Amino acid sequence: MKVPRCMSTQHPDNVNPPFFAEEPELGGEDEIREAYYVFSHLGCDEQMWDCEGKEVDNYVVKKLLTKYQAFFRDHVLGEDLRLTLRVPNPTVERAEAKILLETLESIPRSYDTASLFYGMDAAPVFEVILPMTSSSSCLNRIHSYYLDFVKGKERLQLADGVTVKEWIGEFRPDEINVIPLFEDHEGMLNAAKITGEYLDGKDIQEQRVFLARSDPAMNYGMISATLLNRIALSDFRDLEEESGVKLYPIIGMGSAPFRGNLRPDNVEDVTWEYRGAYTFTVQSSFKYDHEPSDVIRGIKKLRSVKPGRAAEIERESVLEIISAYCREYRRQVMDLVDIINRVARYVPGRRKRKLHIGLFGYSRSMGNVSLPRAITFTAALYSLGVPPELLGFNALSSGDLEFIEEVYPGLGRDLHDAARYANPESPFLSPEVKSSFEEYLEPEYDEGHMKTTEEIIRALRINRTANLQELILEAASQRKFLG
Amino acid sequence: MKVPRCMSTQHPDNVNPPFFAEEPELGGEDEIREAYYVFSHLGCDEQMWDCEGKEVDNYVVKKLLTKYQAFFRDHVLGEDLRLTLRVPNPTVERAEAKILLETLESIPRSYDTASLFYGMDAAPVFEVILPMTSSSSCLNRIHSYYLDFVKGKERLQLADGVTVKEWIGEFRPDEINVIPLFEDHEGMLNAAKITGEYLDGKDIQEQRVFLARSDPAMNYGMISATLLNRIALSDFRDLEEESGVKLYPIIGMGSAPFRGNLRPDNVEDVTWEYRGAYTFTVQSSFKYDHEPSDVIRGIKKLRSVKPGRAAEIERESVLEIISAYCREYRRQVMDLVDIINRVARYVPGRRKRKLHIGLFGYSRSMGNVSLPRAITFTAALYSLGVPPELLGFNALSSGDLEFIEEVYPGLGRDLHDAARYANPESPFLSPEVKSSFEEYLEPEYDEGHMKTTEEIIRALRINRTANLQELILEAASQRKFLG
């Protein structure tokens, strides 16, 4: 089974909408065009599709094959190129539960469409991603629902004794893979254990697993998110050796340093940082906030870089450092919650999404306070001259920093790329944080960005918010990512 | 249960596209707007929706309730107003079979959407129409598939013992009604028998049944279609008396005389002709080829006219007359098959429909020759100055005519409304037919329409077909219906 190396996703972290979009906020039809564009022009070999009740969700395969016949004749969907559905998690998103079943039910119809198109058996979709995976039971339910009911209902008999298979026909493929997506602290630390339980008793040689990098940063701070990922990657390596099952980890990276710092110009360093991961995501900013030729080169490198082995990691000491740092980070976020929510209102949307619980769609909550989703959260803080990467930094002693630099060599690069856009005079940048990172980094501040954050802060103070959205977009285009 | 009196359908027999349509050929989004328009402006109390794999098909309820909140707060969908889905018949439309299951699976989701919207239990959709019904088994399969699997799967257990109900939630309504739609000669003559078998063993007090008037005309000639309808209506009356189940027949009428002759200005006569029917359909021409105020008045009358009792009918003598007439009608159609197919190519489409087998979507075949669908068939013949109502008329003796006039008093009116648009000089109008109807009717020909058919016939002869479509549309707007 050819496993993809570069997964394009629909995370709306971009300043510039893609040129083929009807309006700045992409709808279902634009995302069909996007899927073709990332395959044919940018060179990605996988597109993740969010199934969240949009009409077009169950018709993606049909639309791609009918609209771009010439292209998909030469590139077989399901073999050369992959379409992987991200389904709602019924335990977490109660209201969306039925959408999970409808998405699973649509897989056989896509199979029929593709087989007709290619004139041979072709499974365009045979893997689904389950977000917020916290136990193996939910993975197993999806796996067995497909096996026993979506496929299994062929054998069921109707009133007059005829079977559904005789009446309606076959339902294929016979089975689907379920890819666990680990997003929170618990999930990350039990990733290998949960995956192991799921593999138990199944005849699976190869299994993909998915680690979130963007949402953990918002919940636990950037450094915790990166270190949690490294722990999970190293646990996966051990599971591979014990179980003999080949694991292919996917890691969900954005372009903001806070959410992964993966950009066309730093593919080599960042992929080395997360060695052990086999597939990297390119979100919207990577694809649309840079010159097309640079994006194409960056993706080519992403697909060619040799996948490394996950490094060893001292689990206990890492967790200890994280807990202190994480507490200070969350304390500082709680101080800023009102201004974050107020600014978040002016951050423009980039995708037509219903407010719902989804990988990048989490409306967070910390304690009993509600916060915007990760991308809007990051954009709001950058607009105030307070890059979230810096929050909680003052909780780290020089000893802590030395230890972290060994496990996370790219720390300096990520902090540096963020601190450039801090505004030292911002009233929302606490003195302790300012002095701690200025001493460690000696950053040179970006004049243009600083001036724009000045205007934003002034507009908020005197409540002249008519053109606040333009100012936020201006700062975002200066730093070439929204959040 | 309040049974609707006036069902708006999506049959594309109109010259003028509705003003709210993006383009002349209506797509899914236009049909959502159409549903609201026929409820709020025209006063219909039911909209039939063709489920044939369009993306929007499984989201109609959600779109109506979200887009027109104010209106549907005051008019409860499922009680005051009805949305009835026409599903594909898997035995007839093999390739569309899976769409039937997906449509049935979408009913619980629409239930959830409406209950959330109305803040109480609300079943917006609980009836589906099965086209080309030829036996009770297919009706029962749909009924039991919904009961045992769509509803029933709540009880099924997943790998870890949890039931689907605990995992995903409830699936309601518990049961749906299946409305048989009888379209061919066999179906019409066994309509009551098949309905009776379906009712057997079920606790049903009220049952709707649906008789096609438009497609039978194309297959067996106008007079046969009308008489077959009358036989079925009278059989239903007998079934009602024997079974004690109250039957509510629906009759599918178009505006062309050939396909029903139902127009805003002749509602009273035509409803009297088909007394015994409880619900009448208004297709696109009724709605869009007349001044809005006339349409609103016509629909008001349709909903207020007292439903009459079906008249007795001498089954045997009627069938005898039909068979002779029908043979002559089909012989004349076979003579014209090439020119019909050639002209049909230039008849503009009014709905974005995939070519498939459906009530009005039948690509007919007579013997081994394929013919266009009923509406395009009718439009092609009118464009040649040969109203299909006249074909086969020469096979009726004056005795036959006397007998028919008793059973079908409106015969003169329908033939008269059609013969106006004949072109006596048309090379495609056979001499026998011409002399037979001219003697019976003494029609006054419509000058404008005749001139336009002249131009059409000339363009075909010298193969100058660049503006043939405009000429066909010109003639159609002169007679205020397409086909």
Next chain:
Amino acid sequence: MKVPRCMSTQHPDNVNPPFFAEEPELGGEDEIREAYYVFSHLGCDEQMWDCEGKEVDNYVVKKLLTKYQAFFRDHVLGEDLRLTLRVPNPTVERAEAKILLETLESIPRSYDTASLFYGMDAAPVFEVILPMTSSSSCLNRIHSYYLDFVKGKERLQLADGVTVKEWIGEFRPDEINVIPLFEDHEGMLNAAKITGEYLDGKDIQEQRVFLARSDPAMNYGMISATLLNRIALSDFRDLEEESGVKLYPIIGMGSAPFRGNLRPDNVEDVTWEYRGAYTFTVQSSFKYDHEPSDVIRGIKKLRSVKPGRAAEIERESVLEIISAYCREYRRQVMDLVDIINRVARYVPGRRKRKLHIGLFGYSRSMGNVSLPRAITFTAALYSLGVPPELLGFNALSSGDLEFIEEVYPGLGRDLHDAARYANPESPFLSPEVKSSFEEYLEPEYDEGHMKTTEEIIRALRINRTANLQELILEAASQRKFLG
């Protein structure tokens, strides 16, 4: 010349978007459909079109005639039905100046299109409205630019001696009428004088004039606006008698009491209040926030009510009362300016309009403080439980009120319709205003609306503004107008 009685305009004062709109905010294409809908379904005989640089502005005639051929064959555009362009005022809107010229240049092309369509000379557009008219010079410039250059350039010679007429063809109509639209205090009081100057030396028997009712209310308070209108109407009556030119005043009414209080259910009272006016506008709320059948009935009455003679008015005492009331009104508005601007941000748009100076597009300013446009201003105050109709009411002695009631008998009705939606506990409703109108009116407050304004005020206080827009829309649908 048949002068229209009911002018549909594009003012976005509606809660519910029209059902045929793509999205809540209408774009150019929706407004083409709207023009057809108000003519064919609602029965208006005139549509005002805002020419402000939208691509579709110069193609309205072509689109209407091509898209709705059947309808416009029977209703001649320019005779039975009128399309009147509202052009930018170059002296007020410097940046839009060139759009004025392009709009004037497009009139001959629309003439050609209509003449081709009707097969006879047909001038579909021959009148333009100049907003913010403050002198006769701007009226004359537009009139002479059309006469001397748009029409006149036929005579101009090109390099090789050939005239533009020989090279390109004729430019018709030869002349256009310019309708002055008086919107501010100065304009209103000099309306007749300016109109007289414009008529001087021109061979004009009939002249339409346009009085704004909505923007003056925001600038000077509701009572001032109504009385200024009455003064202008009476001045026009005098001008008619002196000049012998028949004057047809148009009055721009919205549905909110503050902006005219014209609704389908009170057409008779309100048209009597403004007798002397010949044409009344129906804005979006009148058309879309009521059941279609009521709207159709209301417009029918508007077109049939007998136009009355303007009543005499004691100019001096009226102006005296206005000045005191107006000062107090503006003082109270200045106190509320911050909260108004903050709430205005959450009032949803209903038309895709560039921010510009236009009849209803004025971004107001009072002193050096900027305020939102009239409709958003009204919506914001209603959302806070402070109907703007009540501001400044405390400045009126009982003597003043008695005097006003004679000149403005509908005062009680308008205040009553507004006060229903006040929230006595609103922190933004000053005690003096509350006591003054409660004593005069004894209003019964609308429970539902009051509760919603409670929630809005609370959300603002604790800065939880995520669903503030939904709350504003909920209150608006309770009162059946946005602003």
Next chain:
Amino acid sequence: MKVPRCMSTQHPDNVNPPFFAEEPELGGEDEIREAYYVFSHLGCDEQMWDCEGKEVDNYVVKKLLTKYQAFFRDHVLGEDLRLTLRVPNPTVERAEAKILLETLESIPRSYDTASLFYGMDAAPVFEVILPMTSSSSCLNRIHSYYLDFVKGKERLQLADGVTVKEWIGEFRPDEINVIPLFEDHEGMLNAAKITGEYLDGKDIQEQRVFLARSDPAMNYGMISATLLNRIALSDFRDLEEESGVKLYPIIGMGSAPFRGNLRPDNVEDVTWEYRGAYTFTVQSSFKYDHEPSDVIRGIKKLRSVKPGRAAEIERESVLEIISAYCREYRRQVMDLVDIINRVARYVPGRRKRKLHIGLFGYSRSMGNVSLPRAITFTAALYSLGVPPELLGFNALSSGDLEFIEEVYPGLGRDLHDAARYANPESPFLSPEVKSSFEEYLEPEYDEGHMKTTEEIIRALRINRTANLQELILEAASQRKFLG
């Protein structure tokens, strides 16, 4: 003045619609996206825009700058990248005359928009193309209309003495260049003479001129078109030497051998064939019927290839050969006119174009017989297995061929690329033509294409034309161009 090397045009000669198109037939909005796409992704430095009364035509600059701000900040429209308008020719397209004036009037507004955007004087549009140029007078009229009226009207005085400049503002740029486009036999042979007359008395150092290659082929046969181009190129070289004015010829090439044979994989040979031309056009097939990476490479080469000097040519002998060949070519076309018109009906459109006279929009006429436009003409003949490149070939003696091969070395390549798609058994391929080219070329026929043309011919014979359009598209995708 940087003169562009690669002009993207809107000729619809493609099989596959661009992936960003709403529907197969591109509308105005798609063409805005296309302009951005060819600049940002494909690397063209010029886009030709057809101004033919589409609403969007006068708003192209505004839409590009507002929709793709980031890109156009870095690439100045009017300097780095060029937008050149093709205007209607009033002498040839009487009904479109007024569109010419409106297009010229829109140039100053685009100037204002760009200057505001770039914060400096910027003329995004300053060149227009006049199709079917047959004399210098029409060129001069456009030049002087802009100079004296579009710019000149600043000085004109209005009724009250104020000038248009004081009232409305400035109109810039002061002057525009007019590029003559020579398309017919006369035009081609007098191209240099006409250009010389236009240059007379004007202070012009650099002048672009435009030679059609696609329409002359349809009117006079492929070989005549190529040789007429070579004559004009050589005449231009002489004019350059005499007048001292630097000439930059543009040549309008399609991808079908008949219309230029310019494809991403043969850029070097074809540009060498037409040395003397400075700018080459890439039409839709070049851009959309090949893998994106090949297209980008092809355009890069097109912009980097060194512009050669036009070769000498023996004018008289060339004209002699052309006249005999041309007569035989037209005789063979006249024989096929009925079947061409019949098949043309099924060739799908690729651009929403009103039927009008324009570079590629000519509805041809030969003698008194009307023919479809060049692209549809070519597609129809290829669908019948009769590549138009071969028509008239039998009129050339071996002596003629030897002479032609010197002047037109690429003759063998072009004929070879065409003959591959001939169908030797086609009833429409005359025996003389077949034997003449088979002897000269010994072509190996493309099996797949031949089989498809078989099916097309059979469907036409038995009048089973339901899926004729699919068959035509299938053959087109086999040869990777429509026509």
